[in-house]
Every structure is written in structure tokens, then in C-alpha cells.
Amino acid sequence: MSASPVYLDAASAAPPHPVARQALLAALDDGWADPARLYGQARRARQLLDAAREAAAATLGVRADELSFTPSGTAAAHSAVLGGLAGRRRAGGTLVHSAIEHSAVLHATERHVAGGGTAVAVPVDRLGRLDPAAWSAAVGAPGVALAALIGASHEVGTVQPVAEAAAACAAAGVPLYVDAAQLVGRAPVPAGWSVLTASAHKWGGPPGVGLLVVRKGTRWESPWPADERESGRTPGVVNLPAVVAAAASLRAAAAEAAAEAARLAPLVDRIRARVAAEVPDVEVVGDPVHRLPHLVTFSCLYVDGEALLHALDRRGFAVSSGSSCTSSTLRPSHVLEAMGVLSHGNVRVSLHRETTEDDVERFLAELPGIVADLRAEAGVVGL
Amino acid sequence: MTGPARGDASPQVLDCRGQRCPLPVIKLARQLPELPVGAVLRVLADDPAAAVDIPAWCRMRGHEFVATHPEGPGYEVRRLH
Numbered sequence: 001m002s003a004s005p006v007y008l009d010a011a012s013a014a015p016p017h018p019v020a021r022q023a024l025l026a027a028l029d030d031g032w033a034d035p036a037r038l039y040g041q042a043r044r045a046r047q048l049l050d051a052a053r054e055a056a057a058a059t060l061g062v063r064a065d066e067l068s069f070t071p072s073g074t075a076a077a078h079s080a081v082l083g084g085l086a087g088r089r090r091a092g093g094t095l096v097h098s099a100i101e102h103s104a105v106l107h108a109t110e111r112h113v114a115g116g117g118t119a120v121a122v123p124v125d126r127l128g129r130l131d132p133a134a135w136s137a138a139v140g141a142p143g144v145a146l147a148a149l150i151g152a153s154h155e156v157g158t159v160q161p162v163a164e165a166a167a168a169c170a171a172a173g174v175p176l177y178v179d180a181a182q183l184v185g186r187a188p189v190p191a192g193w194s195v196l197t198a199s200a201h202k203w204g205g206p207p208g209v210g211l212l213v214v215r216k217g218t219r220w221e222s223p224w225p226a227d228e229r230e231s232g233r234t235p236g237v238v239n240l241p242a243v244v245a246a247a248a249s250l251r252a253a254a255a256e257a258a259a260e261a262a263r264l265a266p267l268v269d270r271i272r273a274r275v276a277a278e279v280p281d282v283e284v285v286g287d288p289v290h291r292l293p294h295l296v297t298f299s300c301l302y303v304d305g306e307a308l309l310h311a312l313d314r315r316g317f318a319v320s321s322g323s324s325c326t327s328s329t330l331r332p333s334h335v336l337e338a339m340g341v342l343s344h345g346n347v348r349v350s351l352h353r354e355t356t357e358d359d360v361e362r363f364l365a366e367l368p369g370i371v372a373d374l375r376a377e378a379g380v381v382g383l
Numbered sequence: 384m385t386g387p388a389r390g391d392a393s394p395q396v397l398d399c400r401g402q403r404c405p406l407p408v409i410k411l412a413r414q415l416p417e418l419p420v421g422a423v424l425r426v427l428a429d430d431p432a433a434a435v436d437i438p439a440w441c442r443m444r445g446h447e448f449v450a451t452h453p454e455g456p457g458y459e460v461r462r463l464h
Contacts, residue, residue: 302409324404324432332432342439343432344405383412
């Protein structure tokens with residue numbers, strides 16, 4: 001009980017990269033002024049902001065003027081969806097999206113539909129993979145303004161066929177928005193997208209910084225009241241120290257990404273295999289091959305997800321869940337629902353650069369007993 | 384939706400309305416073995432997770448998920464073994 005805590009929820013927020021901490025502290029001293037003003041302190045802040053933008057753009061392989069910082073990944077996703085639709089309203093009012101988009105994308109979609117627009121959700125299979133034929137048909141239909149595809153599922157880790165989806169969009173003349181929150185800083189992002197978003201606290205940057213990238217030539221129109229900041233793409237003064245920390249840690253995370261993926265992917269393989277073998281009546285979900293290197297999700301039959309999270313927390317393990325009893329809406333995860341996999345007793349484990357093999361072994365050693373105890377308490381053993 | 388086949392005119396009903404996940408699935412797992420092989424059990428469950436978890440349980444346990452009915456909502460499961 002007194003062992004050191006094991007944090008396994010990097011997909012919600014990764015622990016800060018050491019580079020982020022250093023850059024944040026330095027920028028607090030040097031980057032507090034309004035970068036839009038015309039005096040020395042402001043010019044210093046402007047230099048820091050420009051350098052952060054150049055660094056983030058170079059890491060992503062885009063032009064600096066294509067990249068804007070936003071107050072969160074959610075704000076970036078809202079801007080991507082609503083701005084992409086507004087910019088193409090003459091082409092039509094339909095948004096095509098996968099059934100497993102992040103809730104930020106789906107909430108922006110609800111806003112679009114409430115305003116008279118339409119949305120088409122493209123299904124996924126049992127492993128959480130987009131149905132490419134349904135996608136092609138949907139984006140090829142008349143009146144499609146924008147298509148949105150999550151690059152890799154934040155809930156089950158399945159990597160989506162972005163290049164194939166982008167080709168279908170290109171053939172139909174529809175811009176593609178890719179939510180790359182789980183890819184940026186961890187894995188390469190396939191080409192072919194027109195709009196991309198990411199979130200700094202997923203790669204070890206600070207919370208409260210998102211990235212919105214709009215490629216040159218993309219019809220995108222800000223859905224927000226006018227503001228000259230960030231090329232007019234996102235209103236308000238950015239949190240400059242956090243932006244500097246986000247850019248510095250993105251460069252560091254991207255430089256380490258291949259080595260980290262090579263280290264973490266076998267640990268995820270081990271979790272997938274051992275959980276399936278050592279916990280009875282468990283469903284390990286998501287694509288076993290085409291998946292994120294750091295994330296694995298499973299569901300334990302007859303187990304209450306909230307009770308499981310609390311039991312794990314008491315033993316020092318921090319994980320998240322897509323079970324309905326753990327959500328504020330009391331609905332199961334729409335991702336698990338779209339895949340048709342068990343939603344109760346659900347656990348998502350996501351690793352990061354500080355995760356050790358010992359952490360994983362401790363989790364694997366304790367999990368079967370924790371699940372067995374909960375089943376014994378509920379009287380469901382042998383069902 | 385399709386009605387029960389094989390002559391099951393009125394399937395046995397298990398009322399799990401008002402119960403949260405995973406209780407409806409647990410009740411189903413307890414009840415179904417009480418029925419003869421081939422019989423259909425209709426589970427009434429208003430927890431939205433039941434719509435996902437009852438078909439998933441059928442797949443994991445090798446029973447047949449027959450149909451969803453809007454009233455209840457109700458989920459019909461046939462015991463296969």
C-alpha cells in the first residue's frame with residue numbers, strides 16, 4: 001500500500017518533460033509582456049513567441065505561419081471543426097467524421113448540427129478501425145464541407161488509416177482535419193491533411209496549450225469574434241511561458257519518440273498478453289498491431305469500472321476508464337459503443353517516458369488479485 | 384425488430400430497469416442457465432451501457448443476441464449451450 005505511486009494515464013496528461021519545466025521557468029522571467037506591444041519587454045516576448053512557433057512548426061514539418069497556439073487542445077479542435085465548416089459553407093453543410101472522434105470534435109459537431117448543419121458518422125469495426133469504403137462514400141457525397149478523423153484513438157489506441165482517408169478526401173475535393181493529439185510527439189503524422197490539432201499536455205508539455213495548424217490554401221474561417229492574435233485564428237493573448245514550454249518539450253519529445261516507442265510498445269504487448277492470460281473473462285480491445293505504442297485498454301466482465309478505478313488508486317495505480325459509471329454523463333464511452341466491445345469494468349493504461357518495466361510488472365502482478373477481490377465482493381465468481 | 388423464433392411465443396422477462404452497469408449483465412448471466420437451451424430471455428434495462436454490454440456478453444459467452452426492442456428497452460438473448 002505504501003509503494004510509490006505508478007502513474008499510467010499519459011493519454012489524459014503526460015507528466016511534464018524536464019525540458020518543459022526548464023523552459024517554463026525561464027519564460028516566466030522573460031516572456032510575461034504582451035508580445036503585440038512596441039517596447040523592449042514586448043519585443044523580447046515576441047521573440048520568444050516567434051521562436052516557439054518556428055520550433056513547433058519545424059517539428060511538425062509545416063510553415064510557421066500555418067501554426068497557431070490555442071488555449072487548449074479542445075479549443076483547437078473546436079476551431080478546426082467550426083472554422084473548417086465555416087470556410088467551406090458554400091461547398092455545403094455536411095461534416096463527415098468517424099464514430100470514434102474525441103468528444104471535443106463531437107461537441108463542435110453538435111453545435112454545427114444545432115445550427116442547421118448535418119453530420120455523418122462513419123463506423124469502425126470491432127478493433128476500432130475506420131471503415132474505408134464507408135468513409136470514401138461519405139466524403140464523396142454532395143455537400144460535404146469538411147471531414148474529421150482522429151489520427152489514433154485516445155481510448156483504445158487503434159491507429160487510423162489517415163493516408164487512405166486523406167486520399168479519399170483529396171479525390172472528393174474535401175479538406176481533411178486530423179485530430180493528432182495522441183500522435184504528435186510520439187509517432188509520425190501521415191501526410192494529406194489540411195487541418196491538424198494537438199495538445200501539449202499529451203506529449204509532456206504544460207496543460208493549457210493546443211496547436212492548430214491550417215495548411216496554406218485551406219479554406220478556413222475563424223468561428224470566433226475577430227481578434228488579431230495568432231493570425232486571427234484564435235482570440236486572446238496566449239499563455240506565452242506555457243507556449244514556450246510546449247514548443248521546447250515538443251522538440252524534445254519528438255527527438256525521443258522513436259526510441260520511446262521502441263521501449264514502450266513491447267511493454268504494451270506484455271500488458272496485452274498478460275492481462276488476457278492472467279485475468280479471467282477480460283476483453284483486451286483495440287487493434288493489436290496498428291496501434292499507439294503507449295496505450296492499451298481492456299474490460300473486465302462483471303466488474304464495476306468505478307470500483308476498479310478506486311481499487312487501483314488505493315494501490316497507487318492511476319488509470320482512466322471509458323465505463324459509464326466513471327463518466328459524468330453516465331453513458332458508456334462512445335468509442336467502446338461504436339466498436340461493440342464490453343464497456344463495463346473498463347481500464348485504459350497509457351505509458352510515458354518515466355514509466356519503467358518495474359511499474360508495469362507491479363501493475364500486472366497486482367491487477368489479477370484486485371479484479372478477483374472485486375468479483376468476490378460482487379458475488380460473480382464462476383458466472 | 385425480429386420476434387423470437389423457434390416457437391418461443393413469449394420469452395421470459397428479466398426486469399433490470401433502474402440498475403446500473405454491470406448489474407443487468409450479471410443478472411442475465413445468473414438467469415440464462417436456468418432456462419432450457421434454445422429459450423429466449425428478454426432483459427429490460429434502461430442503463431445505456433446495457434445496449435453495448437449485453438451483445439458483448441453474448442459474444443464472449445457464445446450465446447445468441449437476438450434483438451433489441453425499443454420498449455424497456457428490451458434485449459433478447461437465446462441460450463445456445
